[in-house]
Amino acid sequence: MSTSDWPLWEVFIRSKQGLNHKHVGSLRAVDEQMAIENARDVYTRRSEGISIWVIESKHIHASLSSNSESLFDPANDKVYRHPTFYDIPDEIGHM
């Protein structure tokens, strides 16, 4: 049984009600059921979670780092996209 036969899975854990599932790491498993069980054993042994999502890593498509200039740099000089130019009335308090 060599590890390379087992597909890689990405694991997402919801730590408590109302929060998002967050990526915590990856693991190997033969199918989705085993991936959830392995995730339970590997990533929730210290009560880290109440819900688990797994997805086979090959289904995740990522942006290329070689594109990062054209993807992300143009946003840097567009400060007007942040709603920081409004005066908030005192009655509203902290937002």
Added chain:
Amino acid sequence: MSKEIFYTRLADNNLILGHRLSEWCGHGPELEQDIALINVALDLIGQARNLYIQLGELKGVSEDEIAYKRDAHAFYNFLICELENGHFGTTMMRQFLFDAYHNFLLEQLTKSEDDFLKTYALKSIKEVRYHLEHSKKWVLRLGDGTQESHDKMQEALNLLWPYALEFLAFDKIDEQFLDTDKLEKSWHRSVKEIIDEATLNIPENTWPQKGGKKGNHTEHLGYILADMQFLQRAYPDAQNW
């Protein structure tokens, strides 16, 4: 007295099987399964500990005194718990046979008139349901897998089945705490169902290998205890070491 014996049997099964499983630490076939096996080992040792603490209160001694200072003949675990691990398939087959028994046993104890056992069972059964799910899936996966994995699982079943029959060697003490007929039927039915589904065959015309719950053990227990009790024996109460 019969209460102490019954508690000791439950505790010793958990401790000795937990210790055996812990030997997989660092040797599992996959990192994830290594961790899974050790989680089960820790659950079992934790359950044993709860029972030893309670036993210690009944007898007025410490939990360590009971776990670490008895010799083999005073241990009442089933023989199957002390057998060597064999390969991963053998370990999972033993685990499945035991987990199925353990699950039905605890299910009954959640309705026990003994308050301690009831609380103990309600807490432990959550862990054991997961153990059973885990070992059951491996028996199905490997039994109904490749020809090689199938043959290895059948060998494992042939080896372990006579030992598993000790689960059903009930005596008067068990009858005080359990509906033994019901336990036997539910274990047989559910085990047979999974073994069938895993395309394996339960061996026929076998003779139960028993004696563990009365203190008559295989040679393996002596080695386990030598390993497990060394520190307590060499450095009593681990005061100066």
